[in-house]
Amino acid sequence: MHQGKTPETLGEELRRRGMSRRTFLKFCAAVASSMALPATMAPVMAEALAKARRQSVIWLSFQECTGCVESLTRSYAPTLESLIFDFISLDYQHALQAAAGHQAEEAREAAMKEHWGKYLVIVDGSIPLKDGGVYSTVAGETNLDTLRHVAEGAAALISVGTCAAYGGLPKAHPNPTGAAAVTDIIKDKPVINVPGCPPIPEVMTGVIANFLTFGRLPEMDALHRPIAFFGDTIHDRCYRRPFYRRGQFAKRFDDEGARNGWCLYELGCKGPVVHNACATTKWNQNLTFPIQSGHGCIGCSEPDFWDKGSFYAPLSTGRWGSAEGIALAAAVGTTVGIGSALLSRARQSDIIRKG
Amino acid sequence: MDLLEFARGPAMQWALILLVLGTCWRIAGIVFLKRKPDLSEPRSHGQMAGALRTIFSRSVPARAFRSRVLYSNLLGYTFHIGLAIVVFAYQPHILWFESILGFQWPALPNAVISVAAVVTLFSLVALLVKRLTSPVLRLISNFDDYFSWAVTVAPLVTGLMAVADVGFGLRYETLLAVHLLSVWLLFAWLPFGKLGHAFLVFLSRGTTGALFARRGART
Numbered sequence A: 001m002h003q004g005k006t007p008e009t010l011g012e013e014l015r016r017r018g019m020s021r022r023t024f025l026k027f028c029a030a031v032a033s034s035m036a037l038p039a040t041m042a043p044v045m046a047e048a049l050a051k052a053r054r055q056s057v058i059w060l061s062f063q064e065c066t067g068c069v070e071s072l073t074r075s076y077a078p079t080l081e082s083l084i085f086d087f088i089s090l091d092y093q094h095a096l097q098a099a100a101g102h103q104a105e106e107a108r109e110a111a112m113k114e115h116w117g118k119y120l121v122i123v124d125g126s127i128p129l130k131d132g133g134v135y136s137t138v139a140g141e142t143n144l145d146t147l148r149h150v151a152e153g154a155a156a157l158i159s160v161g162t163c164a165a166y167g168g169l170p171k172a173h174p175n176p177t178g179a180a181a182v183t184d185i186i187k188d189k190p191v192i193n194v195p196g197c198p199p200i201p202e203v204m205t206g207v208i209a210n211f212l213t214f215g216r217l218p219e220m221d222a223l224h225r226p227i228a229f230f231g232d233t234i235h236d237r238c239y240r241r242p243f244y245r246r247g248q249f250a251k252r253f254d255d256e257g258a259r260n261g262w263c264l265y266e267l268g269c270k271g272p273v274v275h276n277a278c279a280t281t282k283w284n285q286n287l288t289f290p291i292q293s294g295h296g297c298i299g300c301s302e303p304d305f306w307d308k309g310s311f312y313a314p315l316s317t318g319r320w321g322s323a324e325g326i327a328l329a330a331a332v333g334t335t336v337g338i339g340s341a342l343l344s345r346a347r348q349s350d351i352i353r354k355g
Numbered sequence B: 001m002d003l004l005e006f007a008r009g010p011a012m013q014w015a016l017i018l019l020v021l022g023t024c025w026r027i028a029g030i031v032f033l034k035r036k037p038d039l040s041e042p043r044s045h046g047q048m049a050g051a052l053r054t055i056f057s058r059s060v061p062a063r064a065f066r067s068r069v070l071y072s073n074l075l076g077y078t079f080h081i082g083l084a085i086v087v088f089a090y091q092p093h094i095l096w097f098e099s100i101l102g103f104q105w106p107a108l109p110n111a112v113i114s115v116a117a118v119v120t121l122f123s124l125v126a127l128l129v130k131r132l133t134s135p136v137l138r139l140i141s142n143f144d145d146y147f148s149w150a151v152t153v154a155p156l157v158t159g160l161m162a163v164a165d166v167g168f169g170l171r172y173e174t175l176l177a178v179h180l181l182s183v184w185l186l187f188a189w190l191p192f193g194k195l196g197h198a199f200l201v202f203l204s205r206g207t208t209g210a211l212f213a214r215r216g217a218r219t
């Protein structure tokens, strides 16, 4: 994405853009603290980042809506985060690259050869597996083949967005294309998930900064998510929590409770079981997040959030399926009861007859 | 499907199926039993009134026994009322009932629920201690008594743990799932063991009351 002579290290790039060391250190401190690293790590990080060489990145887009790319690239005016994003060498990305047609695929092959074993692969979108993967192809190649091929020489993979991380919307019931997540397919490489629909830009750059600094992916939870950003639930950090504790719940989106900023649990907020950084990192340059705007969390960073009942049903709503099972149980129970009563009646009469 | 989805979906459905099946079985099995023929002359015809009166009068200990049963009676009342408050006056619980019944009722603040839960828990522990230390009670207690105690205490403990988010490393969703599973265990066991008294108590007291009334005994 860079024209002309490109600087070799991130430090050079920052100097070229007139970024002061102080601003840079501040950024590193922010990244360090958001990743739960000790403050003493900030200068170390700054040093490592300044020396970091351009990182070759191959971005694969599969069954996706481009919302994730939008979130990450259109977030806001240039900041250090976006600089880091600029600094990586995005060697292949459908939507953003200038090259088109076969040139694009050739550029990808060239980057793979040059950086074999060292490049990062970022994936957005899920991979269809049904019917040999015919439901999504690029340049005549199925997504499945592309992913396997490109992952082979990767240092690590980052699944961006809920689709790449867990299958997402394409996987929603009845999953017509057999959509799968990257982790369902790639088992022999480190894969980190940055789920969200879309994910938070800062989380993305945090993970990349971590990789550039330490040369490896940050610590992850059981669902392959960076613990630093996904360790807490939305509910853990929600500023409406005091209302939850007091049992003050908005009943409608326009009632007095809603106007007073009460808890949105009854309106379907899934915050208690959703892991994401929205309540702390927030959106739009740390300005706000959905709950602050008056809507409950829909759990967009969790697997299968599309299929977990209505966004507006309270969390404790049971999933009934159908009432037939219960009706049948009542019928069977009553029958068995009558049956056993008749049996003991017979025995009773027997005893009475025998005296 | 993760554990919470399993708890919310299939586990809940099966627990309710067992609850309904067992309850219908126990009630039908008793209602359709043959009555023992009572050949004596009835002393009174107010059998229905006697049945109804006994259902309530047995909730108060008879004067003669009052001092001896005071301790366990007070504890019994405390935990039954506490349990009712926790189960029926906590907002997340009410919303669950609403998803079955279609309507809701006012809730109590969470702090009240937490206090009620802790008090309930302590009374249940005190009752277990009494059961274990009294030689007579111990002799007449069987597996059913201890198991019924455990499945009643489990949702209280897991519910409090979920709300306080102390899971010894378990995440909140997992704690919540464990809470739900413990509730389903209670539901599934309820009709089959001594917890069946939740609905059988009215049948047995009513029967006793009717019999006493017929014989002219105090109801």
Ligand code: HEM
Pocket: A272, A315, A316, A317, A318, B008, B083, B086, B087, B092, B093, B096, B113, B114, B117, B152, B155, B156, B157, B158, B159, B160, B161, B162, B163, B176, B179, B180, B183, B186
């Ligand atoms: C014997 C006692 C209890 C019973 C029978 C019981 C029953 C239930 C039931 C039926 C649900 C709804 C299931 C669902 O979410 O699908 C539930 C959820 C819940 N219970 Fe309990 N519970 C008990 C005690 C407690 C206690 C002591 C607490 C804590 C103070 C508690 C806290 C919760 C919470 C936080 C939820 C989940 C709400 C959500 O889904 O976010 N429970 N319980």
Ligand code: SF4
Pocket: A234, A235, A236, A238, A239, A240, A241, A242, A244, A262, A263, A264, A265, A269, A270, A271, A272, A291, A296, A297
């Ligand atoms: S609004 Fe949602 S996340 Fe916030 S306290 Fe209420 S339930 Fe929890």
Ligand code: SF4
Pocket: A196, A197, A234, A274, A275, A276, A278, A289, A290, A291, A296, A297, A298, A299, A300, A301
């Ligand atoms: S608040 Fe919940 S639904 Fe909204 S963006 Fe954050 S994780 Fe997704």
